[in-house]
Amino acid sequence: MPSIAYFGPRGTFSEQAARVHAGADDTLEPMRTVPAALAAVRAGEADLACVPVENSVEGAVSATMDALAVDEPLVAVAEVVLPVRFSVLVRPNLTADRVRTVASHPHALAQVQGWLAANLPDAAQTAANSTAAAAVGVLDGSWDAAVTAPVAATHYPLDVLATGIADVEGAVTRFLLLRHPGTLPGPTGSDRTSIVVTAAAERTGVLAELLTELALRGINLSRIESRPLKGRLGQYRFYLDFDGHVHEQRVGDALAALHRRCQHVRFLGSYPRAEPSPTSTAAAAGNTDADYAAAGEWLAAVRNGTGG
Ligand SMILES: O=C(O)C(=O)C[C@]1(C(=O)O)C=C[C@@H](O)C=C1
Numbered sequence: 001m002p003s004i005a006y007f008g009p010r011g012t013f014s015e016q017a018a019r020v021h022a023g024a025d026d027t028l029e030p031m032r033t034v035p036a037a038l039a040a041v042r043a044g045e046a047d048l049a050c051v052p053v054e055n056s057v058e059g060a061v062s063a064t065m066d067a068l069a070v071d072e073p074l075v076a077v078a079e080v081v082l083p084v085r086f087s088v089l090v091r092p093n094l095t096a097d098r099v100r101t102v103a104s105h106p107h108a109l110a111q112v113q114g115w116l117a118a119n120l121p122d123a124a125q126t127a128a129n130s131t132a133a134a135a136v137g138v139l140d141g142s143w144d145a146a147v148t149a150p151v152a153a154t155h156y157p158l159d160v161l162a163t164g165i166a167d168v169e170g171a172v173t174r175f176l177l178l179r180h181p182g183t184l185p186g187p188t189g190s191d192r193t194s195i196v197v198t199a200a201a202e203r204t205g206v207l208a209e210l211l212t213e214l215a216l217r218g219i220n221l222s223r224i225e226s227r228p229l230k231g232r233l234g235q236y237r238f239y240l241d242f243d244g245h246v247h248e249q250r251v252g253d254a255l256a257a258l259h260r261r262c263q264h265v266r267f268l269g270s271y272p273r274a275e276p277s278p279t280s281t282a283a284a285a286g287n288t289d290a291d292y293a294a295a296g297e298w299l300a301a302v303r304n305g306t307g308g
Helices: 013-021 034-042 062-069 108-112 114-118 131-141 206-216 249-261 289-304
Strands: 005-009 027-031 048-055 075-083 085-088 101-104 126-127 145-148 159-165 172-179 192-200 223-230 236-243 264-272
Touching: 005 034, 005 159, 013 027, 013 075, 013 172, 027 034, 027 249, 034 048, 034 062, 048 062, 048 075, 048 114, 048 249, 062 223, 062 236, 062 264, 085 131, 085 249, 101 108, 101 131, 108 126, 108 145, 108 223, 126 159, 131 145, 172 264, 206 223, 206 236, 206 249, 249 264
Parallel strands: 005 027, 005 048, 075 264, 101 126, 101 145
Antiparallel strands: 048 172, 075 172, 085 145, 085 159, 192 236, 192 264, 223 236
16 A cells, blocks of 8 residues: 655645556655655655656756755656646635735746736736645635646635636646656556766767767657756756666666766666657667677677687
């Protein structure tokens, strides 16, 4: 009966994502922040953490990116992609013309700027810890309105001023489910591998070198992000997501090459993609596991003098 710590409180999109993954017997624990959800797994208080990693409108969730790169490593075992449309919740009987303040997670506010400009143009906007934390803030009188996941209306006694809001039709957020490193989920033929690397900032062309290691092996890069190392300008971590599973020869070979070229590589998991890759994920001729095995046998024969 695993427990899943999610970015809470109750009623966030992260909770919805956790429920997509959870079995009937799993227990769900809301945590106040993304680092707190990851810390619960590191401390052995939860088996899995469910946290947002990127949104199709606003991009990376930097709190998640930063927290995944430090402390004890965790690995993703699954991803969930959720469509995001929002509700606006207000204190009971509050009409739109009396809403002076509206709060939400910065990602959520960014996705409804058009709607707010048209419908609550005079409301001051405030960043809350999460969409559901904004609903709690409305309940305790901190704000008049909250931009939330629709499900938050079932958790908190607030009125729904509007629902189904999204400036960008089809917007989605991707969530990761992470746990302690252990047996990895097996390859499915449609997997994603995630890593964080730091490379020598003073070496010209180092990023191109790293990406070439993937391209040469026919590995499709699906995402690249950078986050500052924080101490001084010009030093970054790079987050790479690419198609394939570490158990595939070409992916293992590319990871080993990155390890040779980088100061540090952190493996963040190989897990099934929630949506199919836009490119073919099958290894082309020259990069299949069989090609790697044949090349290894040939090399061994050359080295031991039995072939060539
Ligand atoms: O606050 C929540 O409900 C979350 O799960 C976080 C989060 C995010 O970080 O992107 C998730 C989806 C929405 O795009 C807005 C907020």
